[in-house]
Amino acid sequence: MADASEPTALLEEECRVFTRYLVGHDPDAGALAAYVRAHERDARLSHPDARARDEKLLLLARRGPRRARAADACARIFAPTSRLRRKLVCLLAVLEVRGSTALELDTADGGSSAVFLARCVLLCAAAGGRALAALLLLSFERLGERG
Amino acid sequence: MRLHVVGAGASAAHFALTALERGFEVVVLDVGRTRPPAVSPTASFGELKSELDDPVEYFLGEHFEGVVLPSDETEYYGFPPNKAHVFAAEERFRLASEGFEPLASFAKGGLAEAWTGGVYPFTEAELVDWPIGWDELRPHYEDVARRIGISGRADDLAEHLPDHGGLMEPLRLDDHSSSLFSTYEKKRERFHALGCRMGRARSATLSADHAGRPACSELGRCLWTCPTNSLYTPWLTFEELEGREGFTYLPGRYVDHFETDGGRVVRLVASRDDGEQETHDVERLVLAAGTLSSARVFLESVRRERGEAPRLSGLMDNRQVLQPFVNLRRLCRPWEADAFQYHQLVMTLAADDPRASVHGLVTTLKTALIHPIVQSLPLDLKSALFVFKNAHAALGLLNVNLHDTRRAENTLELGPSGELRVRYVPPADEPTRIGAALRRYRRALRMLGCFVPPGMTHMRPMGASVHYAGTVPMTDEARPLTTTRDGRSRDFENLWFADGSTFPFLPAKNLTFTLMANASRIAATVS
Numbered sequence: 267m268a269d270a271s272e273p274t275a276l277l278e279e280e281c282r283v284f285t286r287y288l289v290g291h292d293p294d295a296g297a298l299a300a301y302v303r304a305h306e307r308d309a310r311l312s313h314p315d316a317r318a319r320d321e322k323l324l325l326l327a328r329r330g331p332r333r334a335r336a337a338d339a340c341a342r343i344f345a346p347t348s349r350l351r352r353k354l355v356c357l358l359a360v361l362e363v364r365g366s367t368a369l370e371l372d373t374a375d376g377g378s379s380a381v382f383l384a385r386c387v388l389l390c391a392a393a394g395g396r397a398l399a400a401l402l403l404l405s406f407e408r409l410g411e412r413g
Numbered sequence: 414m415r416l417h418v419v420g421a422g423a424s425a426a427h428f429a430l431t432a433l434e435r436g437f438e439v440v441v442l443d444v445g446r447t448r449p450p451a452v453s454p455t456a457s458f459g460e461l462k463s464e465l466d467d468p469v470e471y472f473l474g475e476h477f478e479g480v481v482l483p484s485d486e487t488e489y490y491g492f493p494p495n496k497a498h499v500f501a502a503e504e505r506f507r508l509a510s511e512g513f514e515p516l517a518s519f520a521k522g523g524l525a526e527a528w529t530g531g532v533y534p535f536t537e538a539e540l541v542d543w544p545i546g547w548d549e550l551r552p553h554y555e556d557v558a559r560r561i562g563i564s565g566r567a568d569d570l571a572e573h574l575p576d577h578g579g580l581m582e583p584l585r586l587d588d589h590s591s592s593l594f595s596t597y598e599k600k601r602e603r604f605h606a607l608g609c610r611m612g613r614a615r616s617a618t619l620s621a622d623h624a625g626r627p628a629c630s631e632l633g634r635c636l637w638t639c640p641t642n643s644l645y646t647p648w649l650t651f652e653e654l655e656g657r658e659g660f661t662y663l664p665g666r667y668v669d670h671f672e673t674d675g676g677r678v679v680r681l682v683a684s685r686d687d688g689e690q691e692t693h694d695v696e697r698l699v700l701a702a703g704t705l706s707s708a709r710v711f712l713e714s715v716r717r718e719r720g721e722a723p724r725l726s727g728l729m730d731n732r733q734v735l736q737p738f739v740n741l742r743r744l745c746r747p748w749e750a751d752a753f754q755y756h757q758l759v760m761t762l763a764a765d766d767p768r769a770s771v772h773g774l775v776t777t778l779k780t781a782l783i784h785p786i787v788q789s790l791p792l793d794l795k796s797a798l799f800v801f802k803n804a805h806a807a808l809g810l811l812n813v814n815l816h817d818t819r820r821a822e823n824t825l826e827l828g829p830s831g832e833l834r835v836r837y838v839p840p841a842d843e844p845t846r847i848g849a850a851l852r853r854y855r856r857a858l859r860m861l862g863c864f865v866p867p868g869m870t871h872m873r874p875m876g877a878s879v880h881y882a883g884t885v886p887m888t889d890e891a892r893p894l895t896t897t898r899d900g901r902s903r904d905f906e907n908l909w910f911a912d913g914s915t916f917p918f919l920p921a922k923n924l925t926f927t928l929m930a931n932a933s934r935i936a937a938t939v940s
Contacts, residue, residue, distance in 0.1 A: 288795060300469040308477045325466045339793035354794050359480045359784040363472035365463030371785055372802050379744040382803050390798045396793065
């Protein structure tokens with residue numbers, strides 16, 4: 267077990283959601299085991315965030331790949347060193363060194379530079395939109411908790 | 414005739430080899446942390462990810478120490494776990510610093526176990542403050558070049574990188590470097606008008622089989638320690654020396670201090686890894702443990718002798734600034750996995766004072782762990798991955814090096830509990846120099862068809878380049894805390910300094926090649 271607040275089952279489910287977010291499918295057994303092991307051996311991954319909002323981003327991200335992406339977009343701007351970002355970056359590191367996922371992560375799509383640059387502009391706009399959506403979701407939840 | 418040498422880095426290796434060839438009996442004392450054995454030596458970087466039983470442990474480390482997690486001070490690459498021995502802390506060597514982030518190595522092979530193989534001779538102008546000139550150093554550059562194998566050629570950079578002889582053909586250029594170089598060649602006159610020149614890197618990496626080592630097979634594993642030893646490190650010289658008569662390597666020894674009879678060193682005191690202390694009677698002592706470690710041994714010894722240790726001044730290091738760039742012509746292309754990983758091109762900027770020229774190493778991104786870069790993009794990771802994988806083949810990094818001079822305010826001294834205190838203050842004109850160099854480099858990069866992303870320039874802290882020098886300088890002026898032109902201490906008759914401590918000036922270049930050549934030169938004169 268990695269941490270009293272993070273049982274193995276929770277970490278495995280978190281790994282599945284985050285891997286689906288990053289590469290579009292479930293992790294293999296090796297990646298799953300490595301993700302859990304990382305939490306056992308690197309205390310920085312389990313160390314809670316000081317700000318409640320940053321912890322809520324993690325809770326939001328665990329709910330599914332699309333919410334993980336929105337929470338990540340928000341964290342990148344407002345909480346770049348939060349626990350969510352630490353976990354996602356650690357998982358990315360695991361996936362990039364495993365033969366089964368390395369190429370998926372780092373093979374160019376081909377096509378023209380102009381189309382790529384246009385997509386980059388759209389991605390930036392979409393990432394901003396996702397970050398905003400995540401903030402709104404957290405705000406609604408807070409209102410719901412109060413009300 | 415016996416010589417005791419402290420340390421086992423680049424300087425010690427070539428001092429020891431030359432001294433042995435001259436007939437000296439050489440005893441090297443060293444902490445001597447060793448590198449792990451190479452795994453799957455014929456597998457490429459990509460193949461390792463599929464072939465290893467546990468690629469996560471190999472690439473990220475048993476404790477995931479190779480993962481670069483988000484922090485306020487992100488570097489663009491993580492340090493490979495299999496090089497942990499190079500910078501592993503030594504509890505007996507305590508440091509305190511101000512304005513400097515010092516690194517020391519207790520590995521067999523020293524800091525050069527983690528170098529990128531750049532070998533750059535100093536020019537006549539850069540040796541002006543030295544008591545010796547190019548003609549005295551050149552034969553030793555050539556000897557070292559023949560020993561270690563250096564690929565490169567005399568080209569547009571000849572003014573900055575003099576030809577010392579003994580060069581092999583350059584390595585094959587990777588596709589991205591080749592594209593940059595051909596653009597430079599087409600616009601050469603415009604670059605020269607800017608005072609900018611580009612040429613092939615000089616690398617201690619074999620382009621042809623040499624002295625029992627194979628030519629670089631482009632496995633893309635340079636950063637994870639070359640598994641075929643095509644990339645030279647001083648560890649190889651020690652492996653060779655250990656089989657020779659007259660040479661003794663004593664690992665597991667941390668040299669604490671030496672004892673003297675007032676004017677001569679008579680004994681060396683070292684502690685072993687098991688905690689026991691041992692002494693060695695000394696005829697001649699050579700400190701070649703690197704500027705910081707040699708200074709600590711010297712200062713500790715003087716303190717025991719005289720009750721008070723002096724302060725050594727003049728510490729130098731190269732400020733490094735990292736400038737990422739994107740070659741727009743290479744977007745959306747596949748990146749090249751099987752290639753030499755480190756820099757293959759050099760871009761220099763001329764200055765009115767030739768000693769103040771700037772040296773930039775151009776590294777195109779090939780094999781590397783990508784998560785440190787992907788996380789630095791201002792997007793969610795999924796979007797950042799899309800951007801990165803389509804830009805991978807277009808990415809590069811210019812590592813800008815600036816020169817340093819000996820200044821009184823940059824010092825080494827012993828603290829009350831024996832720790833080495835390092836104090837460094839950058840020169841007042843440094844921001845101006847950096848700003849001017851970056852403006853010219855950005856213009857040059859644009860002329861190469863590259864985009865320079867705003868806000869991603871990274872100024873590395875002082876100490877990060879690990880090009881330390883200058884605290885016991887060579888000079889013809891006889892005064893304490895200096896050496897003669899042949900590295901002989903003016904404080905103790907049978908003591909020599911054979912490392913960067915003796916450099917009177919540090920140009921904007923990797924100093925390792927000059928460390929080796931100068932150590933060999935000093936060994937050639939020891940009597």
